[in-house]
Amino acid sequence: MKVRVxxxxxxxxxxxxxxxxxxxxxDELRAISNFNFxxxxxxxTANEVTTVQNRLDVLSGKLExxxxxxxxxxxxxxxxxxxxxxxxxxxx
Numbered sequence: 090m091k092v093r094v095x096x097x098x099x100x101x102x103x104x105x106x107x108x109x110x111x112x113x114x115x116d117e118l119r120a121i122s123n124f125n126f127x128x129x130x131x132x133x134t135a136n137e138v139t140t141v142q143n144r145l146d147v148l149s150g151k152l153e154x155x156x157x158x159x160x161x162x163x164x165x166x167x168x169x170x171x172x173x174x175x176x177x178x179x180x181x
Contacts, residue, residue, distance in 0.1 A: 091147060103162040107155050116157075117148050 098106065124152045127134050 091150065098163045100162060103158055107158050107162075110151055110155050114148055114151050117144065121145065122147070 121141055121144050125133070125137050
């Protein structure tokens with residue numbers, strides 16, 4: 090079962106968090122790559138494929154989370170300019 094967890098941290102901690110999550114993803118990819126595939130035992134192979142697919146689905150979510158963290162981090166570093174005050178510019 091998958092759950093999404095959210096918490097608040099200082100923006101300076103985001104790169105370290107992303108690095109840790111990416112390192113975990115790389116480790117998981119290595120572990121997943123060692124799956125068993127036996128053409129002589131289709132039932133076991135089907136179960137193994139389902140397990141790999143589920144693990145990849147979780148991994149995909151973690152990578153998407155990292156991308157979203159990076160987008161948020163980038164927005165903090167490059168804040169948008171304040172909106173123009175249309176009323177002030179119209180009265181000029």
